[in-house]
Amino acid sequence: MSLIPGLHHYLIVSALLFSLGLLGVLARRNLLVIYMGLELMLNAANLALVAFSRFNANLNGQVMVFFIITVAAAEVAVGLALIVALYRKRQSAHVEDLTSLKL
Amino acid sequence: MPALPDLLFYGFAGLTLLFGFLCVANPLSRNPVTSAMFLVLTICSLAGLFVLLNAFFLAAVQVLVYAGAVMVLFLFVIMLLDLKEEERRKLNKVALGAGTVAVAVIAGILIRAVTSVKPVADKLVEGTTKPLGKILFTQYLLPFEILSLLLLVAMVGVILLSKKELK
Numbered sequence: 201m202s203l204i205p206g207l208h209h210y211l212i213v214s215a216l217l218f219s220l221g222l223l224g225v226l227a228r229r230n231l232l233v234i235y236m237g238l239e240l241m242l243n244a245a246n247l248a249l250v251a252f253s254r255f256n257a258n259l260n261g262q263v264m265v266f267f268i269i270t271v272a273a274a275e276v277a278v279g280l281a282l283i284v285a286l287y288r289k290r291q292s293a294h295v296e297d298l299t300s301l302k303l
Numbered sequence: 304m305p306a307l308p309d310l311l312f313y314g315f316a317g318l319t320l321l322f323g324f325l326c327v328a329n330p331l332s333r334n335p336v337t338s339a340m341f342l343v344l345t346i347c348s349l350a351g352l353f354v355l356l357n358a359f360f361l362a363a364v365q366v367l368v369y370a371g372a373v374m375v376l377f378l379f380v381i382m383l384l385d386l387k388e389e390e391r392r393k394l395n396k397v398a399l400g401a402g403t404v405a406v407a408v409i410a411g412i413l414i415r416a417v418t419s420v421k422p423v424a425d426k427l428v429e430g431t432t433k434p435l436g437k438i439l440f441t442q443y444l445l446p447f448e449i450l451s452l453l454l455l456v457a458m459v460g461v462i463l464l465s466k467k468e469l470k
Binding site (some may be wrong): 213 | 305309310312313316319320323324326327328333335338339342345346347352355356357358360361364365368369372377380381382383386402409410413416417418421422423426427428430434435438439442443446447453454457458460461465466
């Protein structure tokens, strides 16, 4: 692999960013920070799509990223409304306190 | 002597990963506001990577929608909820072992996926507004319209969810 950044370099950055997001989802205990981890994972997928689009000379990947950004905005709005509704009922947004579905 | 865009790639990639790490696992602070601020920085450096990939329109959308609208929403909710800091947990041995196995498996999958791809064309496309708009309003017209409906549904859903009394 050469030092001049090509598709592989971007994909490695994307994979590392995805892993960081996954780490945030698994390790953190605050619902909002877990949500930020999800956002990081979505952004990592976006980066991979844009890199593929650039190195295959195909604009479809960028249109897909545009759609992902829009859906992510809608998802954040709904998710944060759910968190606020949950907080009103339980006075907490920490996952240790939300175990009523646990066996 | 390497060219400037190559150096910029390493700069932006390093910044993205550094800020991403500080967002999810900041060793100094467990405050959600700090995480949100580092997420904004991560997204801005990702926009820089998009510019290096000739996706100029997406870089602008990334800064406007993500770093602007989405993160303001996050910060509003953080302020609204007034959360206490989460306390640090001790790691137990079983979780550590299972985590190591999971990390190894995911790393294997990612390495295989990354090493098996080959770029096809060397032609340059520019993700400026004009070609993207053209493809968006011809080939992707139906998904685009469905997406606007999805945003409307999400808006109505959020208003319903945040009413005081759910009926």
